[in-house]
Amino acid sequence: MNIVVCVKQVPETAEADLKIAAGGKGIVEEGLALQINESDNYALEEALLITEEHDGDITIMTLGHESSEEVLRMSMAKGAGTAVRVADPAFDGGDAIATATALAAALKDVEYDLVLTGCMASDDGATQVGVALAELLDIPHATYVTEVEVGSGEVTVGRELEGGLIEKLTIKLPCVLGIQTGINEPRYASIMGIARASKREIELKSAGDMGLDASSVGAAGSGTVLEELTFPPVGEGADILEGTPSEASGKLADILKEKGFV
Amino acid sequence: MNEILVLAEHRGGELRDVTFEMLGKAGALAGASGGAVTALLLGAGVRDMASRLTSYADEVLVVDHGNLTDFNSAVYQPVIAEVVKSREPSLVMVGHTAFGVDLAPSLAVALGLPLASDCIDVVLDGGAVSVTRQIYGGKVDARLSFRDSATALVTVRAAAFPVEDGARSGSVTELDTPVSDEPAFRRFVQYVEAAIGDVDITKSDVIIAVGRGIKEEENLALVEELAGLLGGVVGCSRPVVDAGWLPKDRQVGSSGKTVKPKLYVAIGISGQFQHMSGMKAAETIVAINKDPKAPIFSEADYGIVGDLFKIVPALKEKIAEARA
Numbered sequence: 295m296n297i298v299v300c301v302k303q304v305p306e307t308a309e310a311d312l313k314i315a316a317g318g319k320g321i322v323e324e325g326l327a328l329q330i331n332e333s334d335n336y337a338l339e340e341a342l343l344i345t346e347e348h349d350g351d352i353t354i355m356t357l358g359h360e361s362s363e364e365v366l367r368m369s370m371a372k373g374a375g376t377a378v379r380v381a382d383p384a385f386d387g388g389d390a391i392a393t394a395t396a397l398a399a400a401l402k403d404v405e406y407d408l409v410l411t412g413c414m415a416s417d418d419g420a421t422q423v424g425v426a427l428a429e430l431l432d433i434p435h436a437t438y439v440t441e442v443e444v445g446s447g448e449v450t451v452g453r454e455l456e457g458g459l460i461e462k463l464t465i466k467l468p469c470v471l472g473i474q475t476g477i478n479e480p481r482y483a484s485i486m487g488i489a490r491a492s493k494r495e496i497e498l499k500s501a502g503d504m505g506l507d508a509s510s511v512g513a514a515g516s517g518t519v520l521e522e523l524t525f526p527p528v529g530e531g532a533d534i535l536e537g538t539p540s541e542a543s544g545k546l547a548d549i550l551k552e553k554g555f556v
Numbered sequence: 557m558n559e560i561l562v563l564a565e566h567r568g569g570e571l572r573d574v575t576f577e578m579l580g581k582a583g584a585l586a587g588a589s590g591g592a593v594t595a596l597l598l599g600a601g602v603r604d605m606a607s608r609l610t611s612y613a614d615e616v617l618v619v620d621h622g623n624l625t626d627f628n629s630a631v632y633q634p635v636i637a638e639v640v641k642s643r644e645p646s647l648v649m650v651g652h653t654a655f656g657v658d659l660a661p662s663l664a665v666a667l668g669l670p671l672a673s674d675c676i677d678v679v680l681d682g683g684a685v686s687v688t689r690q691i692y693g694g695k696v697d698a699r700l701s702f703r704d705s706a707t708a709l710v711t712v713r714a715a716a717f718p719v720e721d722g723a724r725s726g727s728v729t730e731l732d733t734p735v736s737d738e739p740a741f742r743r744f745v746q747y748v749e750a751a752i753g754d755v756d757i758t759k760s761d762v763i764i765a766v767g768r769g770i771k772e773e774e775n776l777a778l779v780e781e782l783a784g785l786l787g788g789v790v791g792c793s794r795p796v797v798d799a800g801w802l803p804k805d806r807q808v809g810s811s812g813k814t815v816k817p818k819l820y821v822a823i824g825i826s827g828q829f830q831h832m833s834g835m836k837a838a839e840t841i842v843a844i845n846k847d848p849k850a851p852i853f854s855e856a857d858y859g860i861v862g863d864l865f866k867i868v869p870a871l872k873e874k875i876a877e878a879r880a
């Protein structure tokens with residue numbers, strides 16, 4: 295069972311104070327910690343678990359700038375055998391379908407039974423790349439997957455719908471599955487693994503290498519155009535209770551008492 | 557003429573709220589642009605649903621077929637593609653739901669349409685569509701336009717628009733678009749309901765909810781004590797369940813429980829929409845978060861900005877004092 299896992303490097307932004315860059319089309323990335331996208335980490339773990347049980351190799355693939363090689367190396371440290379970085383200035387500014395187009399081209403000369411992606415990138419949050427990739431490869435797909443059971447020539451998966459309802463499906467291999475968080479317990483890379491992975495080679499694929507016309511990818515190949523980033527309008531918002539932890543807590547306790555909760 | 561085509565979503569024989577939210581928005585857009593609202597309904601035995609939709613659309617297109625009973629994007633997608641191709645609407649709206657995300661990207665690729673997903677606003681200016689969507693967990697809004705394409709495809713976030721009373725009186729058109737059998741490559745097996753645990757948080761008047769900010773499983777004791785003091789139960793965001801620190805039945809949000817307690821205290825929760833959609837109907841919402849720009853503060857009634865490990869212990873003391 296050979297598996298390709300598509301991963302994206304994303305900035306950690308939940309706790310960061312974000313600034314919109316001049317020009318209004320991106321954020322200031324300086325100073326933000328970069329990491330593997332959360333659901334992609336679960337996708338990688340799922341691939342490791344499947345290949346441990348059913349043999350096979352893992353190819354880890356990203357479309358990104360040089361910094362994203364860190365994510366590929368960390369994945370190799372955990373057990374991915376091959377790493378590919380799809381890299382070309384022509385890919386810059388692409389939307390999700392343009393990104394999927396480049397990834398699909400990179401998969402043309404890779405042998406795989408299964409492609410795993412995360413279900414959503416935590417930065418741009420398109421929730422598109424995996425499903426679009428499947429359509430481009432002309433193979434079946436399922437996304438929001440929280441259970442995978444490998445059968446012969448097919449997988450049985452559970453998709454998580456609203457309210458936690460699970461939809462069970464059987465899907466023929468090869469297919470693309472968009473993995474949701476919580477499906478497994480991602481492992482940490484060992485120090486030894488990290489040391490070994492630091493010396494491993496990463497294959498680079500440019501648009502030209504894959505026979506892709508630059509006009510079909512990146513900003514030029516995108517059907518959507520990013521116009522402007524803004525901070526969400528601050529509505530009424532919360533009444534912020536000021537002061538030291540003790541003072542603010544005192545105010546909150548008073549409010550809760552007044553409302554009859556204490 | 558501008559046609560706005562809305563894909564009706566239903567489950568278990570019920571039209572889902574997002575359908576009416578999209579139709580309401582489509583109606584407003586059509587009103588401003590002189591266009592028409594069309595609902596597209598696929599399913600088996602959906603006559604009642606179709607007639608209900610006539611109050612919200614000028615025309616309800618129905619493909620009624622036994623193979624469309626349960627949603628399967630492999631069966632639905634070619635049918636929808638056929639309808640979109642023949643009608644060339646200027647805008648197609650699909651819910652950004654578990655159903656929509658499994659369908660829309662493949663529809664976009666199959667038809668070569670541009671797709672903007674998880675939109676919280678849609679604007680029609682002349683013939684040009686532009687949308688607003690949120691990025692970085694709701695901390696930044698992005699406005700996107702579409703490169704020239706006769707049809708723009710968008711997925712729309714649930715609860716982004718209100719449900720309004722339908723004031724139209726549309727007609728129903730039965731389509732005879734061919735429907736394939738369920739393909740061998742993707743077969744529906746069954747639905748499995750979420751397991752029922754020992755605590756039903758939806759029944760509690762007070763929920764103390766904790767998120768990734770709690771850092772370690774051991775720290776949960778802190779919020780359990782606070783919940784005890786206020787006579788409430790502990791709920792949580794998804795990452796806390798993913799980490800195995802609390803059972804799934806404590807998760808609040810789109811893939812967990814929808815709750816409407818009298819008091820909801822969100823501790824170390826950023827407030828991404830998948831979480832907020834499950835708790836924003838709470839009567840009083842309190843947020844404790846060290847990031848003053850956390851989206852949760854936009855939904856909360858009261859907020860304390862600071863380190864939960866300092867605030868929660870202080871709050872426990874103050875509540876004990878207030879009680880004395």
Ligand SMILES: Cc1cc2nc3c(=O)[nH]c(=O)nc-3n(C[C@@H](O)[C@H](O)[C@H](O)COP(=O)(O)OP(=O)(O)OC[C@H]3O[C@@H](n4cnc5c(N)ncnc54)[C@H](O)[C@@H]3O)c2cc1C
Nearest residue numbers: 300357387389390411412414415418419420421422423520
């Ligand atoms: C300068 C700039 C300009 C941009 N302009 C536009 C624009 O004009 N229009 C627009 O729509 N978007 C634009 N974007 C955002 C766009 O590049 C998104 O990253 C792209 O749409 C992919 O969507 P997503 O990352 O949200 O992936 P999702 O669809 O949410 O990702 C799902 C899964 O797909 C896989 N995946 C996603 N991206 C990659 C990747 N790069 N490599 C490997 N696997 C991946 C991962 O497994 C991920 O979990 C721009 C971004 C930048 C930085």
Ligand SMILES: Cc1cc2nc3c(=O)[nH]c(=O)nc-3n(C[C@H](O)[C@H](O)[C@H](O)COP(=O)(O)OP(=O)(O)OC[C@H]3O[C@@H](n4cnc5c(N)ncnc54)[C@H](O)[C@@H]3O)c2cc1C
Nearest residue numbers: 308767768769793794809810811812824825826831846864
């Ligand atoms: C299909 C789908 C369904 C989903 N369904 C759900 C769902 O049902 N429910 C749900 O919750 N999520 C759901 N999610 C996940 C959701 O997108 C977010 O990832 C999640 O809600 C984030 O949880 P969080 O706020 O706890 O973590 P984060 O976003 O990481 O936020 C942590 C917060 O803690 C704060 N913090 C950190 N340390 C401290 C401290 N010491 N003191 C005070 N504050 C601190 C930070 O400032 C930050 O705001 C879903 C995602 C997808 C794709």
